[in-house]
Amino acid sequence: MRPMPRDAPLRPASLAGLFLVCLKIGLLSFGGGLSGWLYREFVEQKRWIDADDFTSSLAISQMLPGANVINLVVCMGEQLRGPAGAVAGAFGFLIGPFFAAIGLSVLIDSIANVGPLEAALAGVAAAATGLLIVICWHGVRRASRHLPGLAVVLAVAVTVGVLDWPLMAVVAVAAPVSIALSWNRAGKPDA
Amino acid sequence: MRDDPLLGLVMVFVPFSLISIGGGASIIAGMENQVVTARGWLNAQQFLELFAISRAAPGPGVMLATLVGWKLAGWLGAIVASLALFVPSSLLCYTVFRVSNAHRDKRWHRAMREGLAPVGTGLIIAGVISIFGLMGTWQAGTIAVAAAGVLSFLPRVPTLVIISIGGMASLMIYNF
Structure with missing residues (x-):
């Protein structure tokens, strides 16, 4: 499909259309970069959402708990079609990966010679950990513009990752402290 | 009812759903702790395998929870684990989106946005450390x-x- 010009008028979304687009992205979503894909579909090709609304939904999706893409789909679904839109989007997005993950697991369990398979999967896990390292690196760079932010990253990583403190308790303390530390910065006009 | 695996899945994944700041990757460390160490549902090798499958398959990384449910209690386990992980966080996001969309430029909103980001990054780093611990x-x-x-x-x-x-x-x- 040809991308629409940026100033083309927004178009209405049907529940079925919302479901189908999310189903497609969910099924083809290997690894990451999904926000970019959602942007292309929802903003540029379908013209359902304008770019500013997309960006602000993305910010909310990233700061709240939950898979970022699911949160993003919930926000955009709500904006387009209310509660039913949020459900259609999230359900459409998850149904493909649900069966794909179980199918892959069954397939792997049915293979008799597990040695090479376990070796290959260990490699996949290692490479996937590489993706996480990149996310960490970007996060650390963003946080390091602001010393307290970097301190929060370090404190959380060490207490949860190295000292094995309960994640729940660490977040319960770190989240409000970190928000309080950002308070002054957030007050500045162009912080 | 203490040993009911479905109830156990709900008890483990609903709280994780509500603290998975930064996405599913941030609760890998916590899941590993609960599923392998605390409850002994899976051994380290099995957990690592499911992690690899969840990353090789399409979809968000948190399909790991679906697979843990599947291993533990079949189709019903997979459905219960998925719902336990996705519904609470989605409801929260839905509510916050509706309530806060009007206050996008307010100070508390920016403080929250900027304050939660480093917590998420720290949690993902902890997840990487815990996966490295398993692979070794x-x-x-x-x-x-x-x-x-x-x-x-x-x-x-x-x-x-x-x-x-x-x-x-x-x-x-x-x-x-």
């Missing part, structure tokens, strides 16, 4: 760092290609 070989560490390098310097290479190469590299080391 220099080969795995090398593959992970190499993959991170490729992703940073060649952003156009598709993720699936990098993950496949990781699997093949590990297979070659195994056969060698």
Whole structure:
């Protein structure tokens, strides 16, 4: 499909259309970069959402708990079609990966010679950990513009990752402290 | 009812749903702790395998929870684990989106946005540390760092290609 010009008028979304687009992205979503894909579909090709609304939904999706893409789909679904839109989007997005993950697991369990398979999967896990390292690196760079932010990253990583403190308790303390530390910065006009 | 696996899945995954700031990757450390160490549902090898499958399959990384449910209690377990992980966070996001959309430029909203980001990053780093703890070989560490390098310097290479190469590299080391 040809991308629409940026100033083309927004178009209405049907529940079925919302479901189908999310189903497609969910099924083809290997690894990451999904926000970019959602942007292309929802903003540029379908013209359902304008770019500013997309960006602000993305910010909310990233700061709240939950898979970022699911949160993003919930926000955009709500904006387009209310509660039913949020459900259609999230359900459409998850149904493909649900069966794909179980199918892959069954397939792997049915293979008799597990040695090479376990070796290959260990490699996949290692490479996937590489993706996480990149996310960490970007996060650390963003946080390091602001010393307290970097301190929060370090404190959380060490207490949860190295000292094995309960994640729940660490977040319960770190989240409000970190928000309080950002308070002054957030007050500045162009912080 | 204490040993009911479905109830156990709900008890484990609903709280994780509500603290998974930064996405599913941030609760890997916590899940590993609950599923392997505290409850003994899976051993370390099984958990690592499910992690790999959840990353090789399409969809968000938190499909790991679906797979834990599947291993524990079949189809019903998979459905219960998925709902337990996705419904609470989605409801929260839905509510916050509706309530706060009007206050996007307010100070508290920005403070929250900027304050929660480093917490999420710290949690993902903890997840990486805990996965490395499970893998525990220099080969795995090398593959992970190499993959991170490729992703940073060649952003156009598709993720699936990098993950496949990781699997093949590990297979070659195994056969060698």
